[in-house]
Amino acid sequence: MTEPPVVTVRRHGRLALLGTGLAALLVLGSAVHLTQGTANLDALDVLRLVFGGGTGDTTAIVVESRLPRLLAALVVGAALGVAGAVLQSVSRNPLASPDTLAVNAGAHLAVVAVAAFGVSLPLLGATGVAFAGGLATAVFVLALSGTGGAGIVRLVLAGTAIALALVSVTQVLLLLYAQETRGLFAWGEGALEQNGLAGVRTLGPVVGLALAALLGMARRLDLIRIGEDHARTLGVHVGRSRFAAITLAVLLAAAAVTLAGPIGFVGLAAPALARLLTSAVPGLHRHAALLPFSAALGAALLLGADVLLRSIAGPHQALEVPTGVVTTILGALFLVVLARTTRISSATAEPPAAGARGGVSALRFRVTLIVLALATVGVAVGAVLLGDAKLLLGDVVNWVTGQAGPLVTGVLDTRVPRVVAALLAGAALALGGALTQAVARNPLAEPGMIGVVGGAGLGAVAALTLVSGVGFWTLTGSAGLGAALAMAVVFAVAARGGFASERLVLIGFGVHAAAQALVTLLITLSDPWNETKALTWLGGSTYGRTFTHLVPMALALLLVAPVLVRMRRELDLLSLDDETPRVLGVPVGGSRLLVLSCAVLLTGAAVAGIGVLTFVGLVAPHAARAIVGSRHARLLPTAALLGAVLVCTADTLGRTVIAPGQLPAGLMTAIIGAPYFVWLLYRHRTKSA
Template identity: 85%
Template sequence: MDTLTGTRPPVTVAARRGRPALLAIGLAVLIALGSAVHLAQGTANLDALDVLRLAFGGGTDDAAAVLVESRLPRLLAALVVGVALGVAGAVLQSVSRNALASPDTLAVNAGAHLAVVAVAAFGVSLPLLGAAGVAFAGGLGAAVLVLVLSGTGGTGIVRLVLAGTAIALAMMSVTRVLLLLFSQETRGLFAWGEGSLSQNGLGGVGTLGPVVGVAMVALLGMARRLDLIYLGDDHARTLGVHVGRIRSAAIVLAVLLAAAAVTLVGPIGFVGLAAPALVRLLASVVPSLHRHAALIPFSAAMGAALLLGADVVLRALFTAQKALEVPTGVVTTILGAVFLMVLARTVRISATAAEPPAAGARGGVSATRYRVLLGVLVLVTVGVVVGATLLGDAKLLLGDVVNWVSGHAGPIVTGVLENRVPRVVAALLAGAALALGGALTQAVARNPLAEPGMIGVVGGAGLGAVAVITLVSGVGFWAQAGFAGLGAALAMVVVFALAARGGFASERLVLIGFGVHAASQALVTLLITLSDPWNETKALTWLGGSTYGRTFEHLVPMALMLLLVVPVLIRMRGELDLLSLDDETPRVLGVPVARSRLLLLVCAVLLTGAAVAGVGVITFVGLVAPHAARAIVGRRHARVLPVAALLGGILVCAADTIGRTVLAPGQLPAGLMTAIIGVPYFVWLLYRHRTGAGRFPA
């Protein structure tokens, strides 16, 4: 700084041009030091001095074998996969013009995992594809689906994250059910879902390393055209770029990179998001990083550094032997989730008013028609409850139920109904609670595609329950329910505390919630991996959502939460209508926006946490039921809430009945059946909004 004028001298052109070189040297040194430390870590008695002797031609044959067969393949796998994910994330962010696009948020990892698990579960032989081809097909299909449904306009950050998160949630739900139903055929694939760098020799790296290199070179050859596409489609077309072909080719190459990484080490989370995002953040101080000729190689180096660093940290925190059992992707997902939440706090939130969640729904129905519709739904609910009571592995008659109620039933009928009726009531209460929680979340977030599972509450509840299942032997229902509620409460505190800036804006809430959900899932995998193998089935059963073994005392938490929250919703139904419009209207009318939004979100969390504690993780009810209710009765929440509660109860009750009847005496988790129903509806809903029948907030 000039001591006379107090001004800072301008940065010279030469100094600015030297910054990329300094960054490259810094990353190279970081990777070199990390590699040296990495080679010195392991279970064998081989320290840094032994590695150094081997490098200069000394050392024993045993030491050389350990280095070549174990440590060097793991190191090279970390470098190859880090490069692949860094480049894939950078390209996906460019073609979608969205800083949050990655193999994670575009469901590439979830699609690849589902494809591999499905092939193993059903014993399908695909000699022309192999493991790499199966992972590639699953990842490509998921990414294309998300991009088609969310669009590539660059302004819909929440739209892309919602689409990718929901599709990934659906695929993970189906994957978990397959893991549960085909436990023998899919053994080892649950932990594989988080990714592990463990290798058996150099064969995998030798096969897939060249694939990564060729794909990266091809993308570098497209760098100039990717620059133009990132600036805008019209601008690129004016300069002669065939936007559709280049975008399609870039997506295929990016997914090929991600699929190669998945095939080599399994799905590694968030490296593809964090690495290019960090490089783009550095573009403000390091010139030329915004150009793909520099962005791609620097993202590759950053990805390698991040993954290598995560593996070094993993093996430093755990013993060498224990680190072999812990998926490396657990560490990268937790670190990446923290990075995403920090990024979400700084992302610019649009001040434009969002479309209310009732967009596209009718303005309302007459009072008479509403009463008729409500009456019909009540009758349908009664019919579903009666059918659920009569159907199952043992079919009953209505007279059997009458005799049971009057105390004149035989021991067989009594035993069946004493086990079945609490399950039916549990499904009914859980469906109602999840539907009400979803309706509140959608209204407060002003987004028809939001639901409590997407703001981290379900993930937190799942983490709490799995923690007590895996850490405490012989734990009972009340302990599971209590820890699930505690996990949901902690997730709520984290999400709300971080999203409080700006009055709980929906965009920030969704992004932070996605980060909390991802971190929760990684910790669940860590707990199951490190615990007794028998706990995996118990945890997956709970995560799949089931009413099995429920008694009337187990229904108390859900009943209490409904009794506690429903009066609050009756009182705040008018404020809920106003909050679903925009921020200015309720503020002008004297509604304390931030406080009301927080109170309603707390109600949504309480309902969701109670339902998850009662029956486990059941997906999509909080999305489907409220949206269907608005389509039937319009936008007024005085009508939407009771209709949504009835629809939610009907959906879960019917799903549970089908799950325990179709394969009787075997059973399918209720979560699978709701996912089967919910996923097609959600895809249609996304497509409807994508084509203009409704709008997202951008």
């Protein structure tokens, strides 16, 4: 049936009106952008240059400095907008983007690794290296999360986990090869500053060709978006078309990373905004219109963020602040709003590691606990003996009795507090993760992934960079305050949306991303010496710990332990639903607040004690649940011992692998924990299928 002419005219009229509005916005934003900079040039000077009346100095400033930055913003924004639109279509997931598929993290790691090791790849170049890293991670994340449209949260969790692991490896390289990778830390958040027009001239055509190829696939993308069966019926080779689309999308993201670094959330926000307009603008849902409009929106968002940055921070300060910090903060807010409005099932997810949900016998539990306790002691003894200086048990005995020599005494005086700090932090984070999972009723909602660890890190880094000679107790208080604020924001916003556990995870991811962006902002604005110090601390290092530093973690565990013993049955009920505990007389609101307060106290104390550690609060409770079941009377002590073993092992490896050099414990836990988490997601997807 032929479409009525009036409807067609109305559709094209609204599309034309939207296109005209975006074009006018881009022209106006570009004009404002050209007037911003350190040199004293106003709009009249730029206008004279356009009409051929500018001076030689004006021409040099605009052509060599301001125009490259403007064109980079337009090219990068367009590339990310199109990449996000394509990834959302082929995965049929509204939250897919170069960020959530870890494309940016993979591309960043590839570029940093090549710089760190001094590898020369003339056939690939920086774009090829970034493309290879981004494509590998995107394919991996999509394989874990699936492309059926039902795994919205699973995609975000898979991408976040892989990104955390890749970022950890990147931080290791930045620390070990500081000279070779100088400048790549701030670049890791996305910086539009260009050295002439060479980069735009090289990568601009790449972006244009990729966009043209995707426009040629517009009809196939329309059919894939509707459904695979329908597309196959009409002769579309779904697998081949999807892979081609993903390859082109990753090529666009890689070009953007090469030109300006990993700029966050533009690839998520631009196509999401375009899709929100489809109800008011008929025809925008078709990829022939969606792709160019996503490109225009991406360019407008990035250009607007850069104009906003230079307007608020000033031209001189804006040179030091990555533009990606602004886009990440704004994009995180957008993700929080999107998570509240996106239709998400509130059904409780079954823990992937809940194979032993029914529990084990009392005898088996006691045996398991004894074995874990012995393993903890064994790991602690090994950690005391191993390091840059190898010791014997006799040396430890002499140190305890006060008969050791000065060399052994010096080594053990610094090593023993580090080992105890790792044990306490591991136990605290594992308990915090188990409590968070119980309240959120989501086995994947550990403190690191719902913004609590990020908030604690932001509070501590703020104290490190803003307060000269900050003391340990001030640092501890700042970390605890940051953790509490992050938890309050996440749960307050999630509660207004019905407190669905999936929504909680998405909001937490947004808060975590915003916290990380603010951390980068603080580090880049502080003196150069703070960068290494903050990076080491963000990696979760036990370096320099003394027995004084152990007091907050020990106090937190001592305060929380009796509360958890008393609430062990309430925790079992809270992890089921809201109605069952109410029927049995449990005050849901008060109990939830008390449990969350305990989780915040444990997490803040651990982060203040040894810095940021990821995956501990996720892996330890999962493993404990698989071993002893989900009853919290058994789950909590088992998780605490497993967390202590994990962090102590990671710290020992960090001290011995490259001795006398050292790797922070948090980076090692991420590298160890990420494969386990990937296996959990794969197992969960297999069970769901």
